[in-house]
Amino acid sequence: MHRAYGGVVPELASRDHIRRALPLLQQILEQAAITPAAIDAIAFTQGPGLAGALLVGASIANGLGLAWDKPVIGIHHLEGHLLSPLLANDPPSFPFVALLVSGGHTQLMRVTDIGDYEMLGETLDDAAGEAFDKTAKLLGLDYPGGPAVSQLATTGTPGAVVLPRPMLHSKDLDFSFSGLKTAVLTQVKQYGQPLDEQAKANLARGFVDAAVDVLTAKSVQALKQTGLSRLVVAGGVGANQQLRAALKVAAQKYAFDVHYPDPELCTDNGAMIALAGALRLQRWPAQANKHYAFTVRPR
Numbered sequence: 083m084h085r086a087y088g089g090v091v092p093e094l095a096s097r098d099h100i101r102r103a104l105p106l107l108q109q110i111l112e113q114a115a116i117t118p119a120a121i122d123a124i125a126f127t128q129g130p131g132l133a134g135a136l137l138v139g140a141s142i143a144n145g146l147g148l149a150w151d152k153p154v155i156g157i158h159h160l161e162g163h164l165l166s167p168l169l170a171n172d173p174p175s176f177p178f179v180a181l182l183v184s185g186g187h188t189q190l191m192r193v194t195d196i197g198d199y200e201m202l203g204e205t206l207d208d209a210a211g212e213a214f215d216k217t218a219k220l221l222g223l224d225y226p227g228g229p230a231v232s233q234l235a236t237t238g239t240p241g242a243v244v245l246p247r248p249m250l251h252s253k254d255l256d257f258s259f260s261g262l263k264t265a266v267l268t269q270v271k272q273y274g275q276p277l278d279e280q281a282k283a284n285l286a287r288g289f290v291d292a293a294v295d296v297l298t299a300k301s302v303q304a305l306k307q308t309g310l311s312r313l314v315v316a317g318g319v320g321a322n323q324q325l326r327a328a329l330k331v332a333a334q335k336y337a338f339d340v341h342y343p344d345p346e347l348c349t350d351n352g353a354m355i356a357l358a359g360a361l362r363l364q365r366w367p368a369q370a371n372k373h374y375a376f377t378v379r380p381r
């Protein structure tokens with residue numbers, strides 16, 4: 083639906099949520115044979131995200147809470163991503179460093195326990211996924227472009243196009259990706275004619291190599307700085323095969339473990355929000371909203 087516009091159109095997204103959310107919920111409850119009696123509480127994404135879409139979720143969660151007399155809990159979207167690897171068969175134990183790489187965020191966090199998170203660094207401009215999506219657009223690939231750029235890069239010649247590694251040598255754990263996207267644009271313009279397939283692949287390769295280099299180096303730096311030896315990678319870009327390969331090499335070299343959520347739990351999903359809600363309610367039962375006064379926090 084959003085592909086025709088090259089990105090998510092907020093109004094279309096919230097209307098689509100309204101159309102689909104209740105039938106989907108009903109289908110899932112039936113398929114999994116879950117009755118309201120088996121449900122302890124209802125968790126929903128409170129933000130950050132698009133206000134309209136968040137309000138649809140908040141309204142449904144609070145409506146169901148009222149109808150079924152269940153506690154309701156609002157969850158921070160990024161906490162869902164941070165805790166998503168705990169749903170894997172081989173879950174990491176606390177503490178760990180989390181690299182959160184999605185379409186909206188690029189952050190390194192120290193995760194000490196449930197609810198105990200310290201931001202170590204983040205992007206000063208574009209998110210990593212956003213850089214993938216913008217590069218895809220410049221190369222004429224469909225939205226969301228991350229997987230397409232990654233695939234195209236596998237046929238590019240290594241080193242044919244070398245792009246800058248923004249902030250690679252800055253002492254902090256912050257990132258910057260807008261310059262990398264501009265570098266792709268400059269290359270496209272310099273080419274002077276429509277890009278042929280190999281030129282596109284070489285550019286994709288140059289972009290992926292630069293982005294992966296920075297993400298890997300900063301993750302290693304965060305592990306050194308915190309003295310931790312466990313890295314968790316979450317968010318849509320965590321599905322990227324080149325990033326996974328680079329982190330595997332780094333993990334051997336610097337002796338740390340890397341954990342990923344199951345592939346289908348890397349991108350946005352409800353399971354991670356349910357998990358975060360369950361863990362929070364277990365630890366702090368009073369966090370449940372008993373008065374059904376709901377809010378969303380788009381930013």
Ligand code: KG4
Nearest residue numbers: 184185186211228317318319321322349350
């Ligand atoms: O976490 P997510 O599903 O949604 C947000 O909360 O943003 O992340 C979506 C982002 C998009 O920018 C998409 O292009 C990127 O993750 N992405 C990838 C891959 N799969 C998804 N980027 C690079 N390689 C991939 N395989």
Ligand code: ZN
Nearest residue numbers: 163184349350
């Ligand atoms: Zn997300």
